[in-house]
Amino acid sequence: MKRKISPSEEDYLKAIYHKTTADAPVVSTTLLAEEMGAKPSSVTDMVQRLSEKALVEYQKYKGVKLSDTGNTRALSIIRKHRLWEVFLVNELHFSWDQVHDIAEQLEHIQSEALTDRLAAFLGHPKTDPHGDPIPTKEGNIQAQTKMLLELAPLNTPLVCVGVEDSSAAFLQFLDKCGIGLGVNIEVLEKEIFDGSLLVSIDSKTQRISSLIAQNLYVNQGQ
Amino acid sequence: MKRKISPSEEDYLKAIYHKTTADAPVVSTTLLAEEMGAKPSSVTDMVQRLSEKALVEYQKYKGVKLSDTGNTRALSIIRKHRLWEVFLVNELHFSWDQVHDIAEQLEHIQSEALTDRLAAFLGHPKTDPHGDPIPTKEGNIQAQTKMLLELAPLNTPLVCVGVEDSSAAFLQFLDKCGIGLGVNIEVLEKEIFDGSLLVSIDSKTQRISSLIAQNLYVNQGQ
DNA sequence: ATAATTATTTAGACAAGCCTAAAAATTTAA
DNA sequence: TTAAATTTTTAGGCTTGTCTAAATAATTAT
Incomplete structure (x- = not known):
């Protein structure tokens, strides 16, 4: 009974x-218009159409949220997106910054059998290369645990999942330190004097400044 | 300098x-309308648009053919389609009759890097699971050698690529004989008395009637 | 509490891709 | 070689998803 949804929807x-x-x-x-790279008037149009299809709950001037069925559909798309990211990075050896645009296209491929087999092929991964959880076929998703590295627990495997400051300068500095999205980090010590951290990054130990730690998001990793 | 082409184009x-x-x-x-499942008037519209983009050569009432650039684009799409079919059958273990609709979607994914890496991942296959040749990145395609099994040379590796009679009865009979698209066949002997053939199908020897041989297309296989 | 500002929606327009119905060109048949 | 049948194109309309400009509601500031 699954109604067809367009890629745009x-x-x-x-x-x-x-x-x-x-x-x-x-x-x-x-806000949605910003996210979509469209004008607010276009968003209003679309949101009204989605509301008629009962995929969202929308009240004029009050904003919009997903209905239960809309939420399920969204999770299914996110599942596909993240599974394809795993494929692109693990099997085709793309790097983390190359896969988003491609996965953005692949997530719209409609075939439940394909998604099922892809998941099995990849060994039913729980997270994508950025450390984000992959929803199950049933639409369950592990709660997000994204936190600033500064506030992360010691001696726990972490995965870098994002940045607060996304300036080129910061990102290039991260590269120099061997830090990128998806990189495994573990905090070994917290220095009280200057707030710096002794961390192990992909098994190599180094010290990073508190400024980095304040601008780097991590997830509990596997 | 690659102009964007829509999936429909x-x-x-x-x-x-x-x-x-x-x-x-x-x-x-x-004829094109039949192939596309659209009305001739819609085809005229589209063909005129493609002509303006110099992807086809079109003369009113005279029909249409690909321009050189159109031909290159078509081969690139066919390359992607067939590479994905190899992936679906060889890696995800779909059967030949399940992959067409999915590949039909995957062929529109736009990323040269993806196609390159997919080809490398699959070991640069020369043919798809149906035995059809995969165009190279440069747009070269091995000439089609499709022929009726009845007329195929002896002791030559062949791949089943299609049927003349596509009735369910025939296809089910083929299944029973272990014959399907993509199956490897070799003709060992031709019986003059009844036109039947002694063939090896996936390394098992059996005799098949001339009626089958008259309705089965094969390609030179690898 | 009312005016000014900002956010949001409505109205009207446009391109892509399709449709149906009608017109025009081509092909076939007498 | 002209008339009938068929093929193809044109004309006008519809939906999706976008836009700009104008109107309206909500929020903020005086």
């Missing part, structure tokens, strides 16, 4: 998913 | 490629 569902949280359960058309 | 280029031959270098809008 899927992109909106995904954007709404990413822009709503427990704190802010509803997202404005303006 | 790509489908038309592919259809024109498949429907033109050395004998009939031009295809009519009506």
Whole structure:
């Protein structure tokens, strides 16, 4: 009984998913427009169509959130996106910064059998190369544990999942330190004097400044 | 300098490629409409747009054929389609009859790097699971050698690539004999009395009737 | 509490890709 | 070689997903 959804509609569902949280359960058309790279008026149009299809709950001037069925669809798309990212990085040896645009296309391929077999082929991975959890076929997703490295627990395997400051300078500095999205990090010691951290990055031990730690997000890794 | 082509435009280029031959270098809008599952008027529209983009050569009432650039684009799409079919069958263990619709979607993914790496991952296959040749990155394609099994040479590795009679009865009978698209066949003997053939199918020897041999297409295999 | 500002929606337009119905060109047949 | 039948194109319309400009609601500031 699955109604067909266009790639564009899927992109909106995904954007709404990413822009709503427990704190802010509803997202404005303006914010969504930014996320989608479209004008707010276009978003209003689309959101009204999605509302008629019962994929979102929308109240004029009040913002929009996913319905239960919309949420399920969004998770299915995210599942496909992240599985393809695993394929691209683990099997085709792409690097983390090359896979997003390709996965963005692959996530719209419609075939449940393909998704199932891809997951099996990859060994049913639990997280993507960026450390983000992959929803199950049933639509369950492990709660996000994204936190600043500064606040992360000691002696726990972590995966770098994002940055607060995304300036080229910072990213290039990260590269120099051997840090990138998906890299495995473990905090060994916290220096009280200057807030610096002794960390092991892909099994090599080094010291990083608190400024880095304040701008780097990590997840609990495997 | 690659102009963007929509999935729909790509489908038309592919259809024109498949429907033109050395004998009939031009295809009519009506025939193309059948192939595309659209009305002739819609085809005329599209073909005129493609002509403006110099992807096809079109003369009113005279039919359409690919331009050189159109031909190159068509081959690139066919390359992607067939590479994905290899992936689906060899890596994800789909059967030959399940892969077409999925490959039809995957062929539109735009990323040269992806195609290159996929080809390398698969070991640069020369043919797809149906025995059809995979064009090279440069747009070279091995000439088609499709022929009726009845007329095929003895003691030569062949691959089943299609059927003349596509009735369910025939296809089910083929299944029973262990014959399907992509199956390796070699003709060992031709019986003059009844036209039957002694063949080795996936290394098992059996005799098949001339009626089968008259309705089965094979390619020179590897 | 009202005015000014900002956010949001509505209205009207456009391109892509399809459709149906009607017109025009081509092919076939008498 | 002209008339009938068929093929192909044109004309006009519809949906999706976008846009700009204008109107309206909500928020902020005085």
